[in-house]
Amino acid sequence: xxxxxxxxxxxxxxxxxxxxxxxxxxxxxxxxxxxxxxxxxxxxxxxxxxxxxxxxxxxxxxxxxxxxxxxxxxxxxxxxxxxxxxxxxxxxxxxxxxxxxxxxxxxxxxxxxxxxxxxxxxxxxxxxxxxxxxxxxxxxxxxxxxxxxxxxxxxxxxxxxxxxxxxxxxxxxxxxxxxxxxxxxxxx
Ligand code: SF4
Numbered sequence: 001x002x003x004x005x006x007x008x009x010x011x012x013x014x015x016x017x018x019x020x021x022x023x024x025x026x027x028x029x030x031x032x033x034x035x036x037x038x039x040x041x042x043x044x045x046x047x048x049x050x051x052x053x054x055x056x057x058x059x060x061x062x063x064x065x066x067x068x069x070x071x072x073x074x075x076x077x078x079x080x081x082x083x084x085x086x087x088x089x090x091x092x093x094x095x096x097x098x099x100x101x102x103x104x105x106x107x108x109x110x111x112x113x114x115x116x117x118x119x120x121x122x123x124x125x126x127x128x129x130x131x132x133x134x135x136x137x138x139x140x141x142x143x144x145x146x147x148x149x150x151x152x153x154x155x156x157x158x159x160x161x162x163x164x165x166x167x168x169x170x171x172x173x174x175x176x177x178x179x180x181x182x183x184x185x186x187x188x
Contacts, residue, residue, distance in 0.1 A: 026057075029097075030060050030062050031068060032063065036078075039075045043072060046137040051137040051141065058070065066091055069093055070096070070099065071089055071098045076111050085120065098126045099129075100126045102130065106131070
């Protein structure tokens with residue numbers, strides 16, 4: 001990285017252990033892609049060579065929850081899928097963070113139906129909401145960088161199911177949270 005040319009090889013750097021831990025965490029996020037629909041295609045594009053998520057140390061996608069610390073939910077979640085999502089979340093290692101990618105994951109999107117979860121934050125904590133239908137890869141990258149900033153600020157998610165505070169870049173869901181199933185409205 002060029003540090004060895006800028007610093008004498010026998011130099012000693014002092015810092016706080018917590019800063020080193022946070023630096024390691026932010027630089028080696030292991031995402032678990034929970035992609036159920038079209039947003040998943042943009043998620044794949046983000047990891048491909050054009051957008052190169054590897055620049056942020058987060059290209060190692062794992063479908064093994066116990067090896068992952070960043071859950072990226074990309075796509076709509078059906079009521080029947082929800083128990084799977086919750087189990088995956090619970091099996092992930094601590095500390096762990098969650099990105100809700102796209103309108104469907106965050107609010108149900110255009111799928112205002114009884115079969116579709118109207119926002120995953122009703123059931124699992126969400127750290128960053130990435131808006132869009134679908135979000136472009138640049139937007140997801142900004143979401144990953146937002147997670148990195150959370151880690152830099154030493155904001156470890158609460159263990160006991162506390163609700164996380166979305167960042168400024170995130171679009172907070174404006175929908176009224178309702179218990180499932182939500183009422184189905186047709187027409188005006
Ligand atoms: S937000 Fe749009 S692109 Fe993403 S899963 Fe929903 S319909 Fe598809």
